[in-house]
């Protein structure tokens with residue numbers, strides 16, 4: 271029997287109601303707002319009824335964010351019998367919230383736009399972003415398989431043909447849907463559609479609490495589905511549970527400096543997979559490397575996508591002045607903001623830029639955006655010195671015209687001046703965003719033990735794994751990570767079980 275919840279557009283609201291009826295887990299308002307933000311179109315949820323749970327599967331995927339769904343699709347296409355367990359009432363995890371895009375080099379869409387890029391440059395910039403602490407082999411695998419991942423998604427009707435820039439990249443590399451909109455809702459819709467088309471059993475409100483093993487070989491999982499406990503056998507288990515950025519206790523245990531920061535993460539990002547895998551001997555890496563994102567609205571913990579700066583916005587401090595290269599790496603920009611008056615800043619942009627980043631409509635709906643018909647009026651509204659802000663904009667627009675930023679050496683996201691009224695501002699400060707550490711994996715996405723040996727039958731992908739990003743992730747590299755290593759975990763686990 272199928273547990274069918276078929277709805278158009280309102281699936282998240284329906285599932286929220288459903289989840290409150292069935293009890294246990296819930297989803298934050300920001301998730302449904304993100305759906306509105308990303309314009310997720312026709313979502314059809316087709317979850318499997320708990321009565322249809324089998325005693326065993328070839329492959330079990332824990333977690334249905336982008337990494338888990340990519341893994342399940344790849345495992346199924348490689349001929350294995352795969353099931354997904356997701357603890358929330360909907361699929362998507364942090365992937366649903368992602369906004370700026372997915373990085374890839376030498377892609378067909380870059381070529382179509384005449385963007386010159388190379389895997390080597392992508393490798394160098396990822397390593398530089400991570401201060402050369404990244405796992406080089408994983409980064410090579412990531413960049414070398416990025417263009418084919420874009421093709422793979424395209425072959426499933428997930429077309430990321432519009433390209434923008436994020437911090438730390440010298441060329442446009444962040445792929446997003448054609449309309450120039452945020453990636454998350456579109457990607458999750460597309461992956462979910464492909465999961466359902468393949469009739470992959472997908473259980474929601476299914477909280478995996480233990481990975482089962484015998485003599486060092488993984489044998490299945492313990493899962494609680496809507497209040498009922500089950501032991502389910504599997505020849506391979508893929509951990510795609512995401513990071514722990516929503517678990518503030520685990521964050522501060524690993525990095526006490528982050529006490530008091532808000533988080534952009536969904537409430538299911540609690541690090542379960544890391545704890546469960548550690549119990550079967552997995553090695554963790556880089557656990558203290560937790561990224562704070564520079565531009566988070568503090569009242570709502572809502573992320574202001576890097577694409578806004580990528581499309582040309584600037585940051586100004588309370589004195590109305592620019593203070594840093596807005597598209598430097600996230601760690602550097604965050605630290606620069608934290609050293610300004612009140613440890614905060616404003617993202618400033620104009621009407622033309624607004625048209626290039628659809629997510630801004632959502633920010634406005636949420637009341638995050640201040641507006642002024644002139645720069646001076648905007649300055650008055652946000653209580654900055656009108657003369658100084660006007661002067662700042664004028665210097666910036668000269669820099670754009672000359673193609674050189676003498677003050678802060680910014681080189682990207684400066685193609686178009688900020689000169690079309692009205693003008694806008696969003697007040698921001700840094701917030702916890704991404705946990706770069708996690709399970710140590712090899713390029714086959716196998717989880718390694720303390721002796722760097724693969725644990726038989728255990729795979730991991732996405733934010734649950736560590737090493738790809740080193741001590742600082744480049745914007746757009748997480749979605750690349752989850753799709754590329756999710757796909758690899760699916761293919762490799764299927765090879766192992768067949």
Ligand SMILES: Cc1cc2nc3c(=O)[nH]c(=O)nc-3n(C[C@H](O)[C@H](O)[C@H](O)COP(=O)(O)OP(=O)(O)OC[C@H]3O[C@@H](n4cnc5c(N)ncnc54)[C@H](O)[C@@H]3O)c2cc1C
Nearest residue numbers: 333335337363364365369370478512538732733746748749
């Ligand atoms: C606001 C925001 C914007 C972002 N924008 C971008 C961007 O533009 N580009 C980019 O590259 N990155 C971006 N990121 C980062 C990126 O979205 C994440 O790193 C990535 O989506 C993680 O994918 P994942 O599949 O590993 O985990 P998730 O998408 O978080 O999915 C993990 C799933 O596992 C489930 N789960 C957890 N524990 C269990 C359990 N015990 N049992 C069953 N299920 C479980 C969770 O509920 C969740 O659904 C953004 C992140 C945020 C928060």
